[in-house]
Amino acid sequence: MRELSELIDVDDPAWPVMLEEISESVVPVDVLPVEPEHGGRCLQQLQITVRSMLGAVVWHTGGLLLDDGWLRVYGSPAADADLPGLAQVNGFPQRFEPTWQPAGGLVVAHDVLGGVFALNGADAVGRPGAPGQMVYFAPDSLKWEALKIGHSAWLAWLLSGGLEDFYAALRWSGWREEVAEVTASEGISVVPFLWSAEAQQDLNATSRRRVPMAELLGLSREFGERLGVGDPGFLGQL
Template identity: 40%
Template sequence: MSASRWGEVAERIAAAPYPVEVLPVEAERAAACLAGLEITTGSWLGAVIVESGGLLVDHGWLRVLGGGHGGLPNVVSASDLAAGRVTVALDVMGGQFVWMRGRTGTAPTVHYFGPEDLTWDDLELGYGDWLDAMLSGGATGFYEPLRWPGWEAEVAEAGLDQGIHTLPPPWTAEGKDLSAVSRRAIGLRELVDLHEDTARQLGFL
């Protein structure tokens, strides 16, 4: 078995420019998740699954999935493996990061589905490069359009299974200014499904 890559991940966590919390994980639950994906801890994804219930990045805005903890699902339970979609993270606004093949059939990359445009965007990064970027400060610029003054305290209060729903929604012209919209915490899975259902109704998916 190849050596675990957790040491590399832990180094990035320690050097992150914003808070990153490593959630505890149950060993049996993590092992089952790892077996379901048929990977080892020699990959960053495998190491995150075995060594953490998930990572709360930047005051909990980004929830990187691991072996599961409390209301935060593990990678397998959040994914559609039959369709080749491995969900690796969710964010507090109901966005999804999914590791999957692109339309050209090349090596899998991380794709993002966000509430601001309701479309899938290929980030053209493998899992390790994507997580490295997010732990190294990339979340700040990536999420800048979706943040409002004082978001840190509001996001920190949301549970692991909660996201922040806004009205008007971020994909509308009226909802672009997140400081001026109505915001409330709802179930994160409900929020993710709401964005996908809306995208289908609008013909974006």
């Protein structure tokens, strides 16, 4: 096991680069304050250094809120917000366990609709994409999609405005105002459901309400199995 000092005392940390990307971002980004003691435990369990963008997010932030909270990227537990940390979302052990691995991969972000971004692990059975690549669980198809990029490239894509095209079919008139009212532990339930023909024909005609994010993830799993799409596996715990 590498000690925390070995993980954070590096010559070329990623945080300055990330700060520059955030300052130049074309989307609103809120960098939440961090609780360093939790970040240290998370880094030790992952055994990654702050040379990586993932390590930088964990060590330096309590998470990132993009597009007024549409997307929540997990870091350490936020000090002044209700956004959980990466360790909680992925069920990390309370103490360092050298043999522990996240189930199939590491959930790194949720969007307000219950979509899930994850970093594929070596045992990502049933998911598309290669180990070490990002995948997305889409609430409008109840399936995982391969993004074919790594975590650092994914973050750069987010900050450069990739969300606008990616979510073009899932945003309704006035979505930003509705999202601004949602807390970091909630999401928006859309009825008829996003995977239905009715919602995909006219998203503006749907009804929407705030619900706990855990409820949205549970519904995705339930309907995936009921509709024969299959069990999506681990979607994060909140």
